[in-house]
Amino acid sequence: MSHPSDIEIARNAHKKPIAEVAARLGLRPDQVLPYGHDKAKLGAGALAARRAGGGQRGRLILVTAINPTPAGEGKTTTTVGLGDGLNAIGKNAAICLREPSLGPCFGMKGGATGGGRAQVVPMDAINLHFTGDFHAISAAHNLLAAMIDNHLHWGNALDLDPRRITWRRVLDMNDRSLRQVATGLGGAANGFVRETGFDITVASEVMAILCLAEDLDDLERRLGAIIVGYRRDQSPVFARDLKADGAMAALLKEAMQPNLVQTIENNPALVHGGPFANIAHGCNSVIATKAALSMADYVVTEAGFGADLGAEKFLNIKCRQAGLAPDAVVLVASIRALKMNGGVAKGDLGVENVAAVEAGCANLGRHMENIAKFGLPVVVGLNRFATDTDAEADAVIAYCEARGVPAFLNTHWAEGSAGIRAMAEHVAALADQGAANFTPLYADDLGLQAKIERVAREIYRADGVALAPRVARQLADWEAQGHGRLPVCIAKTQYSFSADPGRLGAPTGHTLPVREVRLAAGAGFVVALAGDIMTMPGLPRQPAAEAITLTDAGEIDGLF
Template identity: 70%
Template structure:
């Protein structure tokens, strides 16, 4: 391998093909691509409409064990698997989310894969890309402005200023904006009230864009957004403010999937990006369904561990979009499993098979959970140079006792050549017809029972607690006709429980639902647990401190 190169150095050295050539691999005519420079483009709505009636390829989900500071490499494995599938002669493409600027400048420093399994242009994807997140932020804040403006000009809808639920949005980690008082400064500025910001990736507009089938569906869903309530508790919708049309106009281009390429010049859709602990954590339905018409195998990922990622992918995205996943890959690393077994980060380089076996309980729980949905599973061991033969053998042995395969993958170092074995096995699994997908719970279950089902069956909790105000709110929504909606539980990604320090496979813990929010346009109920914030903060030493332009004008510090 020679000298160590950072992800951004590898990405910069890549030989990219013109985006029209990547589109041609998928049969997309040049005139149906809207180019953003030479290496990225949007796919036209007209072309997407022309695909109706085409048969669909196989959908493969990549998920993971609970994340640790040791790293798992889920996106890297997703991208590497697509390169591997193409290497063995399959027509495959990848569908992943766009990274948020918040974690990019906070902890992550970028999220476009890593090593020799990345999507490019890495810098653009991690920064402004094609402007989708800016459009979502603008549409969200247009609605917020129209709410306050309506009240300023007489409040004909009789909105109760104390019951406005629509906050503002910004795609940055900024804890100072979580809770504030707006409209100060006198009569000309409106009526002072408590308000605040969520990060854009937690916005309902983001979730709507990622679940909408087309522009007409997008506008309908935007109109369904509840911005607040009247004194009689009846909801006020975005369409009541006549905001849905203008919001759709702002999102018209953002609805079109973004086409880019992997380092090995294979096609990739990078589109949409709801957070996985706060929101539903999947790329857009329109990108996934378009890809399924264009490729024989579509590999997608959902954020964080399978307790959040796979559950929301299956129960929200697949339920809403009528998708039938054919196989799932659960990514694990020896390092992360040792951490789940109690090893400190600084000791991860030392062989510790006993701790590894303890930590494998976390992996086993995720395997069992994914199988609950009727989807066959294979485990990818994302290889690190510090892994010993005894440790790898212990993981393989553990997984074989579960009736599944664990395959070592070296795509980070070797690209598609390092993941061929997994590619063969995933294709076989997807083609085997073993999948019999079904969501975890039926639509008819009550909202609280849905939350309890996820908590007991996926998190292995003993009990769900919620204040009377929360239970009463769920009952009101059921009475208003929202009881059929799925639930989106906002929970820490680091544990099956709501305590991020509780690693491994805890059982018998209590899940407390401290707040519920109705996303009527997106079509789910958000249940907020633990310390989850819909506006994260930056860490004590944010990645932004290390991101800069070098004297040659190149970006440094994006990992």
């Protein structure tokens, strides 16, 4: 018997009016701005009331995962399911998620609203356009790009060196043909010819700024601190020098307000911001997380991709800047994904293979060890698939228990909150115990190169870091300019602890090759690009867009 698709389940969900969902968070109708009947933005009054009320009251629970595989892990599904599970056992819980990017929706990854009976809805609207936040971010980013080229055209009073402009353009789509482009072709009326390129919107520093800013004043200050390029004397030119920061902030005024939706079980979820976790810092917005913590007793949030990327950046960047500290961590895995990490091909995952599960647990174990380095208690959430056998599940649970980590076999995809109840009870008790002793992996005053090396050695288990000489010089220059206390954001493949996507499991004996570094002065971190990671992805041979269409009734079909 075939199961209904995620979008069919979402389409048939019984949604409550968004004002009723808002009331669950103590919000009055005048404190939310409805976008139709089933989504809304938190109004300025609600956010001001949150700040005036003293901030955090809730426990913060981080959901992360093993390294992703084509077999699926179910991190967002678990985040939603756990939020539903906490509410089902009588807790007042809210969920905080990132917004999906159009690029992956039409590419290979698909959407980012969970799945089965553990979804946020309306699934189709959230995955496609939503409330327009990403379009506003793209517009603000590209306004700055246009003002840079306009400044060059009208005399370049700032003496900005056209060869040293670092600000590119963005598009919320996977389009490899735009990675490197030439602009200004066609004669003097079209500006100066120069080489530039496009990144995907979720890699924009504007996206990172929106997700890390505390309020509108902080947003405008950070936008003004963006470095767009350098003069011939190597001194930086900022967005505020071009007088672009005010207009950019104006474009982002409504995008700064968190979006409120609901789960299939009608529990509140704030979905806001969406930086990628391999090429950016991979967490939803600080403003949404803090708003949720002020309105709910438990807040379940996630960090993108595996714990080596999303969780590391959540803890070393977001928590450091926002003053947050998780009370518990859930590490998500699936038997199918563990078997792939143990060397099983995707086509053979339906065959029982306990030995491969045990071999793949090395990836799970390394993530557990890494989370412990931050002083945080961890629970393993194992997503059950129909092809999993009891022997395979027993092997994972025994592996975790031997290391003092409780593991729960969850069926929330098929059963909703009823399938994750036991883990919800344990996580709530764990968060209430106050056992967390959160400490970032490195201190602010550690050098930039040393911070990269610390993450590479402690989290990726690399033997060291290979820096091109110009990269080392650039890091030293930034330290001399006063940027040495910033955290680092390492952009690498999500599929492996190493920079090689083919090295699954728990590889050792590798070196992290850093080919380029970028200073995100407005966001407040230094990006280190490792290996072949691209800031503008491409579409696969058979993109998901080929299956997305409209039904005769005008409904979107084919999203997953």
